[in-house]
Amino acid sequence: MAIDKLAISYCRQGHLCTPSDRFCTKCGEIVYHACPNCGHSYPDVIVVGKKPDSFCSNCGEKQPWGD
Numbered sequence: 533m534a535i536d537k538l539a540i541s542y543c544r545q546g547h548l549c550t551p552s553d554r555f556c557t558k559c560g561e562i563v564y565h566a567c568p569n570c571g572h573s574y575p576d577v578i579v580v581g582k583k584p585d586s587f588c589s590n591c592g593e594k595q596p597w598g599d
């Protein structure tokens with residue numbers, strides 16, 4: 533399976549992770565590479581220091597780190 537674009541990944545706590553990570557290097561939680569509900573990739577535009585959006589922009593499902 534080819535990876536044609538660098539995907540943004542987040543752990544269960546919302547920490548920014550690299551696509552090759554399976555577990556977060558900061559907290560040890562599992563890393564998500566896309567929305568668990570619909571498989572939609574996370575936006576590749578990130579704001580440093582800001583938590584990722586709590587809801588999927590494609591299906592509206594709450595993400596694992598959402599409150």
Ligand SMILES: [Zn+2]
Pocket residue numbers: 543544545546547556557558559560561
């Ligand atoms: Zn983490």
Ligand SMILES: [Zn+2]
Pocket residue numbers: 567568569570571572588589590591592593
């Ligand atoms: Zn989704």
